Amino acid sequence: MCKLRLTVLCYLFVHGIQAIGQSTDIATYQKTDYGVKISFIGLATSVDQDIYLDAVRDDIVRVTALPPDAALPAKESLVIVDSLRRSVNALSIDVLQDTLYLRTEKLVLATSLRTGRILFKDKNEKIILGERKRVDGSFRPNAYNGDSFYALNQGFDVDQNEGLYGLGQHQNAVMNYNGGKQVTLLQYNTEIGIPFLLSTNNYGLLWHNYSITTAGDVRPMLPLNAFKLTSKEGLTGWLTATYSHRDHPDSVWLTRPESIIDYSYLTDQHKLPKDIALANAKVRYEGQVTSPYDGLHRLHFKYAGYMKVWIDGELLEDRWRESWNAGTFEIAKEMEASKPYDIRIEWLPDGGESYFTLNWQSPLPTELKSTFSFASEAGDAIDYYFIYGQDMDDVIAGYRHLSGRAPIMPLWSFGYWQSRERYKTQEEIEEVAREFRERRIPIDNMVQDWSYWAEHDWGSHDFDKSRFPDPDGMIKRLHDMHMRVMISVWPKINEESSVYPMFNKKGWLYARNIYDGRKDWIGKGYTSTFYDPFQQGARQGFWDLMNDKLYKKGIDAWWMDASEPDIHSNINLDERKAVFQPAIGSSVRYYNTFPLMNAKGIYEGQRQTDPNNRVFILTRSYFAGQQRYSAAAWSGDIASRWHDMKDQIAAGVNFSMSGTPYWTMDAGGFLVEKRFHKPTQADLEEWREMNTRWYQYGAFLPMFRAHGQFPFREPFNIAGEGHPAYASMLYYIHLRYKLLMYNYSLAAKTFFDNYTMIRGLAMDFPQDQQTYAVNDQYLWGPSLLINPVTEKGATKRTVYLPQGAAWYDLYAGKRYEGGHVIQADAPYERIPVFVRSGSILPVGKELQYTDEKPQDELTLFVYDGADGVFELYEDEGDNYNYEKGKCSIIRILYNNQDGKLTIGERKGSFDGMLQKRTFQVVFVSSQTPIGIDSEHIKKKTVSYQGKSTSITIR
Known part of the structure; x- marks a missing residue:
């Protein structure tokens, strides 16, 4: 009481x-x-x-x-x-x-x-x-499909100087959401909405609502014609849109005025000019825009194809997206009221469907400059949890107290994964696996993407016998090569599928898509729909199908694709809501929670079926609490472009700061420009360089997975031996395995201490406000500052070293003082990685797979300049015995004052635990600049048998 x-x-x-x-x-x-x-x-x-x-x-x-x-x-x-x-x-x-x-x-x-x-x-x-203060507009009665609710709006007064993070994964390169930014929380391919906000003032807000929600500046977007528009010819009221042949731009097909650009969905295609082959067109929008407001304007673009934007002659964006999968970006531009700005947009639609929308946010009025709001489509109440902590990690711990801990992923998942879209036969996947082993490239997981089933049988989970005649043998042979197998499972079932009648009879399907007759894009096209994971029976039935057709064959992990659910690409939200009608209530109320319930069914199903084998789920969509179901997210069907690689950094960091710790992306990007299919020599070298940079970045994430459309993504298919791309990709794969004990210990800390592995700089340096908006660097665990290279041809990159620590180059050991911007070396083969002073970094031997041999010898790199601590964690790696206490922790301490390193007494035990090991200790300081690539490293040897021991290393 x-x-x-x-x-x-x-x-x-x-x-x-x-x-x-x-x-x-x-x-x-x-x-x-x-x-x-x-x-x-x-x-x-x-x-x-x-x-x-x-x-x-x-x-x-x-x-x-x-x-x-x-x-x-x-x-x-x-x-x-x-x-x-x-x-x-x-x-x-x-x-x-x-x-x-x-x-x-x-x-x-x-x-x-x-x-x-x-x-x-x-x-x-x-x-x-x-x-x-809540006002009349805070609760607005509404209804959908017989469900009555309120549209809800709640604002908060925030400090203009605090950093605000989280909200899921968004492709806008925004790190700090303070200052008038708007983000929509909804599930969409490449976008993940999680209603959790994290502040540098050590609080969090869990907005307890399942519907589509706008966060930040929730004022409605303005259409293009909210600007005063002036055409290329000087006439008021529109921009001049010129449609011409892309290869012959002087051959103009059509010129017309356009004052609203809104081609967002399939239902908008009729607005585009008729009788013009947009796939061969170049569209130029030219004229001037004039705002009635002073201040920072944000232009929001949704686009597919090639898009370039100039304002006052300055090229601000140059982007590309596949035609069927529109992307987004925003341009922030200071404008003066009543001043005209020249604007030019060049759009090359790329395929049969053409998507382009341009809206904008006006500058924040003074009374809203310190406001952050949530506005949700549906709910019974304004409902949120306020969480306070000593630091941001403590706040995330509070979030997981409410929504569940993140289990430790299996040890093998911290190795390297190979995927492609797609291995079409069992011979292909086995041949690739053999080549990895023959080349001695470390790998733990082969991934089978979609369409391994017969064309009509989507949803059956049956292998197509003509292409996969012996799936049981295939999986066994991969296991015999010490590889795990992850497989793509969609929550989608074709009407012609062998399992459709049973699911339909039991009422486990969303019927509307079938009655609409909407067809997918496979073969002749098939009507299809999704199962309803909001019904316990449907969840169990879906798992039983997976278990019978896949898990019993030996499949190790689940790739839950299209888990938004992606009913059909590019239909509008009203159509999506009409199709997605969960048994629990209306789609408007529960719109964002399908991926949560889908993961719940898989996780609970496997744990009930096989309680001793760790679940691993990779899912394209995610919601608050989903971390408790052993779910990791990947960033969806991003493009293989430099700008998309850079966008992933802020996307992944903010996802992780949403309390949801396991995230990755397709290393190499998924969607590929046609110029890379039959490349010139210049394009081929750019392809190799971009993939190399992406591999370098991907090595420092919870999962390291290469994937994408053609060209094939295996290192040996990107470049041959002797090429610097091949050498660098192999270097980072090997480094991934050398850092296995560091990475796995971070995973344990994530479970036991509610830690966050991918860390925005502000998490560890909240007093350094220069870190708040950094969107292209992050900390990997407590020690490593990761700085991906995302510019073609770059051999240097700007790096901010946070104040409050000294920093050591990982490869050579050179020391730098914090609080400075440096131009770090970034040769083709390496990205800049720095180690924080006070770090204790365990580095193991080279491995071909994660459990190839015991880690009986580890090198501890100890970095001078601050006290340090690292807890080396081990368990059995593939079961849940750690939940029962079967694990061990060795606490390692460095005292910077007296230079003493203490390897503490081992706590705990588990079956198969190493009873003794050798630690090689390397001390790194400004006087002894040693890196992991240094030759003739001076070491001190410690024989360890579980008892505390100390040595002086300085």
Whole structure:
């Protein structure tokens, strides 16, 4: 029970009596089990609303606000798993003047009894965050498919100097979401919406809502014609759009005025000019734009094909996307009111479908410059969790307290993975596997992409016998080569599939797509739909099918593609909602949660079937809480372009800072320009360089996986032996295995301590505000600063070394002081990687696969300049015995003052554990600049048998 202060006010509170006289302009309130309900009815200073404050822990409080006649949200949540297990040490509630204070040991919530506005304060009464007052537009009644709900809007007053992160994965190269940016949280190929916001002020907001949500600056986007437009010819009201043959631009087919550019979906194709072969066209938009506002404007582009944008003669973007998979980007531009700006856009549509939309955000008005908001399409209430912590890791730990821990992925998953779109026969995949082993290129996982089934039989999970005559033997032969097998499984079932009648009869399918007759793009085209994972029976039935057709054959891991669900590429949201109708309720209310429930069924199904084998799920879409189902995300069908590679950095870091730790991408990018299919020598060398840079980046992620459309993505198909691309790709694959113990220990720390492996610089250097917006660097664990090279031909790259540490070049050991920007060497074969002072970096021997041989000898690189600690973790690698305590940790400490390294007593044990090992210790300092590539490294040898031992290394 909570401990209430023995005051008259609290006495009245306990007895459920209004605690401030009989005034009619003050809210009433009453005690609940772990907080308070405050009711505002008929007040001139507030909308009618009930507010529930509910303490989950001393540092976590749930806030729920809703109209008085509305029902509280159901207690059962798809996201929250721990909200009923309370750990509140002390709770008190009192009132001073017109403010109600709810206090825990770590938080104070001050709620105005006149307006309902809540201020979140620390225990010393310092304001952490404040709500904006709820107004009439905060709750707007709406309905869909017989489901009544509210469209919801809640703003928060934030510090303009804080960094705001998370919100999932977005392809906008934005790191810090503070300052008027807008992001839409919805599931879409390459976009992942997770409603969790993380602040450098050490708080988080879990916006507890399942519907499509806009975050940040939630004002509606403006169409192009909100600008004053002037045509190329000087006429007012439009831009001049010129359609010509791309190879003969002087041969003009059509010129027309365009004042709105909105070709977002298939249903918009009729707006484009008829009788013009857009696949052969170049479209130029020319003229001027004039804004009525001063300030920072954000232009949002959705596009497919080639796109170049100039403003006042400056080329600001040069991009490409495959025609069927439109991408997005934004341009931030300072503009003066009433000043015309020349604009030129060149668009080369790339294929039969043509997508291009241009909208913009006007500058933030002064009253919104310190506001961050959430606006959701559907919900019963404004409902969110406020989480406070000592640092951002502590906040993420609170998020996982609510939504679930991330299990340790299997040891093999930290090796190298090879994939392509696609291995068409079992001979292909086995031949590639053999070549890896013959070339002695380390690898742990071969990946079988889609269409291994017969053309009509999508959803059956049966192998096509004409191309895969012996799948059981294929999987066994791959296992005999010490390789795991991951396979693509779609939540999609064709009407002509052998399993369709059974799923349809049981009511486990979304029927609308079948009745619409919408066909997919395979072969002649087949009508298809998706199963409904919101039904427990359907989840079990889908797993039973996977188990019978795939898992029993020995498949090791699941690639859950199209898990948005991607009903059909490029249909609009209204059509998607009409098709996706889960049994649990309307698609509008539950739009973002399909991937969560899909992963739940696979995870629970495999753990029930085979409790001793770790689940691994790779999924294209993701929602809050999905980390508890052993799910990793990859960034979808990105393009093989330099700009897409750079965009992945901020996308992956913000995804990880959403509390969801396992993320990767297609190293090399997925979608490929035609110029790389039959390349010139120059294009071939660019292809090799780009893939090399992508491999270098991919080696420092939770999963290292090469994948993509043709050309093939195996290192030996990208470049031959003797080429620097081949040498560099192999170097980073080998380095990946040398760092296995470091990486696996990070995974254990992620489970036991709720750690985050991919780290925005602000997580470790929150006092250094220069780190807040850095969108092309990140920390891999506590030690390594990763700086991918994302520019063609670059041999240097700008690197910011955060203040508060010294930094050592990984390869050669040269020391640099923090707080500086440097031009780091970035030769073709290497990306700049720096090691933080105080780091203890374990480096193992070369391996061909993760469990090839015991790690009985490790080299510990110890970096001078700060105290250091590293916990070396081991377990059995492939089962869940670690949940029962079967694991070991060796705590290694470096004392910078006396130069002593202590390898602590081993804690814990497990079957097959090494009883003794040798540590080779290498000390790195400004006087002894040693890197992992240095020759003749001076080492000190420590024989270790589980007992604590110390040596002086300086």
